[in-house]
Amino acid sequence: MQTKRALAAVRRYPIVAATVAVGVVVTAFALVGREDAARWTASVFALTVAALVGYSMVRDLLRGHWGIDVLAFTAILATVAVGEYAAALIICLMLSGGEALEDYAGRRAKRELTALLERAPRDAHRILEDGTVSDVGIEAVEAGDLLLVRPSEVVPVDGVLRSAVADFDESSLTGESLPVTRHTGDDVMSGVLNGARAIRLEARARAADSQYSRIIALVREAAASRAPVVRLADRYAVPFTLFAFLVGGMAWWLSGDPVRFAEVLVVATPCPLLIAAPVAFMGGMSRAAGNGIIVKSGGTIEMLANVRTAAFDKTGTLTYGRPELLAVLPAGGPGAATPRGLRLDADPEPLGARARELLQLAASAEQYSSHVLAHSVMGAAKARGLELLPGQAASESATNGVVATVAGRSVLVGKELHVRNHASGVEHYDLGPGEMAVYVAVDGRFAGVLVMSDRVRDDARSTLAELGRLGVVERLMLTGDQRGTADHIAAQVGLTRVLAECLPEDKVVAIREAPARPVMMVGDGVNDAPVLAAAEVGVAMGARGSTAASESADVVIVTDDLFKTATAVGIGQRTVRVALQSIWIGIALSVVLMLVAATGVLPAVAGALMQELVDLVTILNALRALGPTRGPRAGGRV
Numbered sequence: 001m002q003t004k005r006a007l008a009a010v011r012r013y014p015i016v017a018a019t020v021a022v023g024v025v026v027t028a029f030a031l032v033g034r035e036d037a038a039r040w041t042a043s044v045f046a047l048t049v050a051a052l053v054g055y056s057m058v059r060d061l062l063r064g065h066w067g068i069d070v071l072a073f074t075a076i077l078a079t080v081a082v083g084e085y086a087a088a089l090i091i092c093l094m095l096s097g098g099e100a101l102e103d104y105a106g107r108r109a110k111r112e113l114t115a116l117l118e119r120a121p122r123d124a125h126r127i128l129e130d131g132t133v134s135d136v137g138i139e140a141v142e143a144g145d146l147l148l149v150r151p152s153e154v155v156p157v158d159g160v161l162r163s164a165v166a167d168f169d170e171s172s173l174t175g176e177s178l179p180v181t182r183h184t185g186d187d188v189m190s191g192v193l194n195g196a197r198a199i200r201l202e203a204r205a206r207a208a209d210s211q212y213s214r215i216i217a218l219v220r221e222a223a224a225s226r227a228p229v230v231r232l233a234d235r236y237a238v239p240f241t242l243f244a245f246l247v248g249g250m251a252w253w254l255s256g257d258p259v260r261f262a263e264v265l266v267v268a269t270p271c272p273l274l275i276a277a278p279v280a281f282m283g284g285m286s287r288a289a290g291n292g293i294i295v296k297s298g299g300t301i302e303m304l305a306n307v308r309t310a311a312f313d314k315t316g317t318l319t320y321g322r323p324e325l326l327a328v329l330p331a332g333g334p335g336a337a338t339p340r341g342l343r344l345d346a347d348p349e350p351l352g353a354r355a356r357e358l359l360q361l362a363a364s365a366e367q368y369s370s371h372v373l374a375h376s377v378m379g380a381a382k383a384r385g386l387e388l389l390p391g392q393a394a395s396e397s398a399t400n401g402v403v404a405t406v407a408g409r410s411v412l413v414g415k416e417l418h419v420r421n422h423a424s425g426v427e428h429y430d431l432g433p434g435e436m437a438v439y440v441a442v443d444g445r446f447a448g449v450l451v452m453s454d455r456v457r458d459d460a461r462s463t464l465a466e467l468g469r470l471g472v473v474e475r476l477m478l479t480g481d482q483r484g485t486a487d488h489i490a491a492q493v494g495l496t497r498v499l500a501e502c503l504p505e506d507k508v509v510a511i512r513e514a515p516a517r518p519v520m521m522v523g524d525g526v527n528d529a530p531v532l533a534a535a536e537v538g539v540a541m542g543a544r545g546s547t548a549a550s551e552s553a554d555v556v557i558v559t560d561d562l563f564k565t566a567t568a569v570g571i572g573q574r575t576v577r578v579a580l581q582s583i584w585i586g587i588a589l590s591v592v593l594m595l596v597a598a599t600g601v602l603p604a605v606a607g608a609l610m611q612e613l614v615d616l617v618t619i620l621n622a623l624r625a626l627g628p629t630r631g632p633r634a635g636g637r638v
Contacts, residue, residue: 015049015096023089042085049092050076071241075265079604082259087266087604094612120191120212121156125149127200138207145203149194158190158210159201167195211558240587244268244594251598260600267593267607276582276622283625284575292559293568300554303537304572308516310464310472310565311507311531313523314479314489317541317562319454321524323373325380326435327451328355331427358448360386362440365411368394369402373438376452377413401439412441419446436485459563460493466566470573474516478507478531507531522565539565575625582622589614 010017022045029038053073060069072095079088124141125133125148133148138156141147146162149155155168167179170192179195182188188201191212207213248264281298288295295301315321363381366374367388378388391411394404401414403422412422416439420426423441429449431437438450457463464475476497479486486500499510511519511534518536532538532553540553541560557564593610596602602610 013096016093018045019049019089019093019096023093026085026089039083039085042089043080046076046080046085046088046092049095050080053095071244071265071268074245075262075268078258078262078265082262084259084262084266084604087262087608090605090608090612091266094608094615121154124156124207141203141207143203143205147201147203148198149201150198151194151196153194155188155190155192155194155201155212156210157203157207158205158212159188159203161186161188161199162202163197163199166197166199169193169195236583236587240268240590243591247594247598251600255600257600259604260598263597263600263602263604263607264594266604267597267602267611268590276586276618277579279619279622280575280579280582280625283578283623284571287575287626288555288568288571291564291567291571292557292561293564293571294556294558295568296554296556300537301572301575303518304520304555304569305576307472307518307520307537307569307572309474309476309514309519310467310569311476311478311511311514311519311521311535312495313521313531314477314481314486315454316524317522318460318477318489318493319456321454323376323436323452323454325359325376325450326453328359328448329429329451330354330358330448331425331446355448356384356386358440359384359450360389361406361409361411361442361447362413362438362450364389364391364406365394365402365404365413367391368404369396369413371396371402373436373452374402374413377438377450380450410443413438415439456489456492457562459561463563463566464494466563467569470566470569472520472569474514476510478502478510478521505530508534511535520565520569522562539568578622578625582618585621586614586618589617 022041026038026042029035029041050073053069053076057069057073072091075091076088079085079091121138123135124138126136126141127133127146127148141157147156147159161182161184164184166182166188168182168188170180170189180192187204189212190207190210244265248261248268251260251264252258278298281301284301285295285298288301295304312318359377359381363378363386366377368391381388389406391404391406394402396402397414397418400418401412403410403412405411412419416426416428416437419439419441423444423446425446426439426441427446427449429437429451431451436452436454438452440447440450467475474496475494476499477486477490477495478499479489480502481500483498483500486498489495490498499506502510508531511521511531520537520539521531521535522539522541523532524541532540537555538553539555539557541557541562555568557568590611593602593607593614597607
């Protein structure tokens with residue numbers, strides 16, 4: 001086993017292995033007095049490594065990119081030229097070893113990302129009609145199939161629980177450490193870990209359409225992305241390189257000894273700049289994944305850290321997107337002018353016979369509508385023990401309403417104007433802020449109104465307050481709803497600006513014209529896809545959101561938790577802060593070593609070994625990006 005691991009390490013890091021092997025040979029030559037052989041062997045190998053570095057450097061320069069490998073290339077040539085072959089070998093080990101350490105630290109930082117990929121189920125246990133169980137590939141599962149999920153297995157597809165009760169570990173997707181209990185009829189998200197008992201699950205979607213598969217696709221994209229190493233490191237590359245050449249040149253000129261120049265360049269080798277940024281950024285992406293936030297690229301992490309405007313869609317984002325029934329108002333009743341008198345939350349027995357009949361007929365017709373309000377009306381009727389009656393000759397006018405024949409009666413349900421155009425005696429009802437009305441007509445005559453309201457998320461206000469604390473100066477809402485409803489929501493959650501009655505293209509224009517940049521846009525629906533793509537950072541509420549929104553976004557929140565948007569910004573800020581700290585620590589230590597080496601008291605070999613310690617300190621500091629960010633949630637951990 002140890003031999004296999006050693007061979008795997010050699011294949012993964014061939015230059016490191018070659019450098020170590022050459023170092024052993026050179027040491028053996030030196031010990032037996034073959035100084036010339038030692039010098040020539042080390043020099044030829046060092047020049048070979050320099051040629052590889054130089055090829056990459058020239059290629060970058062031809063593309064107009066000044067890289068920080070100029071220093072490493074010059075340091076190798078300088079040490080070989082002055083006969084410091086041992087230092088040249090150490091520089092080669094430093095460069096190749098630095099890449100190996102970066103790879104190791106990057107894999108350590110990616111651990112939570114790759115854990116999602118490794119846990120992806122490949123098989124499912126389908127329960128056949130005779131009660132037997134057949135193992136099939138996960139791609140063969142169809143919606144409606146009854147599946148067996150054994151203890152400690154990952155749920156393969158989105159489904160509905162058919163067992164009485166079950167416990168699930170959702171920590172890999174949501175970051176929630178405590179098991180979650182589900183009951184018969186509850187939705188179960190693919191990718192969660194089943195508890196200690198076998199359960200039955202009815203598949204609600206095919207594997208390719210399930211939540212976990214979408215998350216896996218996003219994670220693959222995130223894991224394959226590169227952090228903005230070049231942009232971040234190269235901000236310091238030119239001044240750092242020029243400073244090193246200046247110090248080395250001054251040391252050479254003042255001492256008259258070219259060895260001083262080589263000694264300075266040895267400790268100026270810019271491994272901290274090469275290593276710090278990618279390790280910190282991958283750590284931040286891994287930290288985000290552990291919180292149920294998939295960040296698609298390292299560049300997005302850097303953009304999150306600088307967000308100054310946060311824009312939100314309303315329905316399903318700032319609100320739960322599940323309108324609740326507030327009142328049932330039959331036509332001509334005492335509450336026609338003031339629906340507040342018949343509010344459900346004010347009367348323990350609010351539904352009389354006429355109101356129950358109105359709700360039952362409306363819900364029965366709404367069975368044939370795809371509108372979000374239709375599901376809420378049906379849910380309200382079922383919650384009150386009302387049976388949904390079968391309908392005939394049903395047809396829907398998109399966004400306006402639905403008509404169906406229910407129990408021999410023609411029932412029309414929809415917007416006020418639509419019902420007014422197709423029925424007589426329609427009365428207008430004045431609504432309160434945040435309320436919406438579903439108008440109902442029966443047999444061509446107005447029958448009454450159902451008053452609905454989409455409740456604001458419990459964490460909406462705390463989310464916006466936390467974003468303000470993190471330096472997001474403008475927090476606005478972009479919605480297609482009417483001004484009154486939008487203003488009501490804004491007052492509840494603490495928004496700084498509201499744009500109401502927006503079409504999708506209006507939202508895109510608003511994002512592009514926002515003065516405080518970068519802009520983060522948060523949404524969940526298909527209509528949010530264009531504006532998510534237009535923002536510098538698009539955040540999709542992926543737990544219930546559309547695939548289009550998730551694909552257009554840069555960040556996907558896999559749980560139905562709005563506060564994760566503030567968590568993402570906090571993780572971005574901490575990640576960039578750690579990356580910059582690591583870079584500056586490396587620069588500061590290198591500058592000190594350069595000044596010491598310029599005096600001649602730090603031999604080239606000792607300087608190269610000291611630079612290795614600088615690299616180690618830089619990597620360890622960059623790995624702090626994996627740690628928790630302090631914040632107001634979960635006992636200070638977000």
